[in-house]
Amino acid sequence: MRGVGLWTEFIPRNGQSEHSGLEEILNASSSEVVIVGGGIVGIATAYFLGLAGVRSTVVERDSVGSHASGFAYGGLSPLAGAGIPGPVFPLAREGMRLHRELARTLPDETGVSTEYRMRPSLSLAFTEDEVREARKPLGWQQEQEGYQVEWVDAARAREIEPRVSDEVLGGVYVEGGAEVEPYKFILALTQAAEKLGATVRHGNVTGLKTDGGRVTAIVTDNTEIPCGSAVLALGPWGADASSWTGLDVPIRPLKGQILRLQAPGAPFDCSIGWAGNYANTKMDGLLWTGTTEEEAGFDENPTTVARDKIMASLLKMIPSLLDAKLVQHTACLRPLSVDGIPILGAVPGLEGVYMATGAGRKGILLGPGMGKAIADLIVKDAGDFPIEPFNPGRFG
Ligand SMILES: Cc1cc2nc3c(=O)[nH]c(=O)nc-3n(C[C@H](O)[C@H](O)[C@H](O)COP(=O)(O)OP(=O)(O)OC[C@H]3O[C@@H](n4cnc5c(N)ncnc54)[C@H](O)[C@@H]3O)c2cc1C
Numbered sequence: 001m002r003g004v005g006l007w008t009e010f011i012p013r014n015g016q017s018e019h020s021g022l023e024e025i026l027n028a029s030s031s032e033v034v035i036v037g038g039g040i041v042g043i044a045t046a047y048f049l050g051l052a053g054v055r056s057t058v059v060e061r062d063s064v065g066s067h068a069s070g071f072a073y074g075g076l077s078p079l080a081g082a083g084i085p086g087p088v089f090p091l092a093r094e095g096m097r098l099h100r101e102l103a104r105t106l107p108d109e110t111g112v113s114t115e116y117r118m119r120p121s122l123s124l125a126f127t128e129d130e131v132r133e134a135r136k137p138l139g140w141q142q143e144q145e146g147y148q149v150e151w152v153d154a155a156r157a158r159e160i161e162p163r164v165s166d167e168v169l170g171g172v173y174v175e176g177g178a179e180v181e182p183y184k185f186i187l188a189l190t191q192a193a194e195k196l197g198a199t200v201r202h203g204n205v206t207g208l209k210t211d212g213g214r215v216t217a218i219v220t221d222n223t224e225i226p227c228g229s230a231v232l233a234l235g236p237w238g239a240d241a242s243s244w245t246g247l248d249v250p251i252r253p254l255k256g257q258i259l260r261l262q263a264p265g266a267p268f269d270c271s272i273g274w275a276g277n278y279a280n281t282k283m284d285g286l287l288w289t290g291t292t293e294e295e296a297g298f299d300e301n302p303t304t305v306a307r308d309k310i311m312a313s314l315l316k317m318i319p320s321l322l323d324a325k326l327v328q329h330t331a332c333l334r335p336l337s338v339d340g341i342p343i344l345g346a347v348p349g350l351e352g353v354y355m356a357t358g359a360g361r362k363g364i365l366l367g368p369g370m371g372k373a374i375a376d377l378i379v380k381d382a383g384d385f386p387i388e389p390f391n392p393g394r395f396g
Pocket of ligand 1: 036037038039040041042059060061062063064065066067068069070071072073074075076203204205206233234235236237240254255256257258290291331332333334335356357358359360361362363364365366367
């Protein structure tokens with residue numbers, strides 16, 4: 001069991017240690033593992049550690065799911081995105097597998113519906129360039145087990161969804177993807193993690209304490225929490241960990257905004273997309289549509305400029321939605337690494353410290369896989385799929 005060196009045994013699933021002295025120490029002051037960040041990645045790590053019988057404490061400075069993990073769109077589409085096809089695909093496939101599993105177990109375990117459901121997607125192309133780009137990965141996508149992927153011409157696109165613009169040239173129709181309501185998902189996952197022994201506490205982490213090259217505690221504004229391992233799941237704030245670990249963590253926030261609309265007409269049966277934008281009727285009955293990619297630092301305020309841009313993209317895809325009424329407007333920050341793929345694994349040269357961030361536009365899909373990968377590393381020093389491409393030390 002790597003990285004849990006202060007205590008060399010597991011606390012069994014029922015939380016009872018055979019050694020009451022050890023248990024008293026753990027109960028009094030610490031967890032075996034402290035996780036910094038209550039986003040989907042941190043909470044998923046706590047959940048999978050709990051399944052393995054390892055107790056953890058999540059330290060969150062705002063509240064669980066109060067940033068991107070609670071306010072994303074919630075699309076689960078493993079066949080496209082940064083690093084897909086490529087090094088991210090095994091992680092995306094694992095994320096999807098875990099989401100399917102969690103869709104079965106979380107509602108029973110917690111009573112919270114995560115609003116998981118299968119959701120086809122129709123990605124539109126309006127120009128010959130967009131057609132060429134959309135067709136490039138088609139062969140590879142069609143080979144992936146569990147998905148139906150087809151190129152559809154304009155007439156077939158409008159058969160699938162009659163309201164799409166009559167200017168489309170065609171699109172890619174995918175069956176096999178799904179969606180969740182991100183806030184309900186993280187709420188359910190948190191409750192399930194707590195039932196498995198995890199604790200969530202409030203605190204702003206400012207550093208780590210080490211002894212002989214190994215972590216011994218995390219430091220907050222007003223206390224220290226001893227630990228055998230520390231997982232840094234800071235999302236877009238990941239660069240703050242550079243000064244704690246001595247490691248270059250080139251992560252920046254990429255702002256995105258979403259509108260929830262009361263839309264006229266029947267609900268949409270599939271997610272309509274174009275050039276990174278999307279629109280879909282979610283289970284709350286509202287049409288969720290987005291998005292933007294903005295370099296705005298850590299500003300999380302919704303803006304009218306973004307609202308107008310999102311509405312323009314929506315009307316390009318579905319012109320009949322001119323009369324849709326705005327119900328809610330949200331903005332949040334994606335954690336984007338300099339090479340666009342996650343930063344996931346053990347921090348070199350600092351025993352017991354793990355980094356898990358950089359999921360970019362895919363963190364709701366990838367989060368469970370990232371959490372499980374870190375839990376596996378801590379518990380058994382190995383995972384079920386390759387994470388070497390995400391090595392936190394790769395930036396030198
Ligand atoms: C508009 C938008 C739409 C999206 N849609 C999708 C989608 O459809 N599908 C998909 O898969 N992904 C989507 N994403 C991406 C996804 O939301 C993110 O990749 C994911 O939520 C990142 O999770 P995280 O846990 O790494 O970070 P976060 O959710 O940002 O969590 C990090 C947490 O760490 C805490 N923290 C930071 N520093 C400290 C500290 N020093 N001490 C204590 N706590 C700290 C923060 O308060 C925060 O709660 C979307 C993102 C955006 C912005």
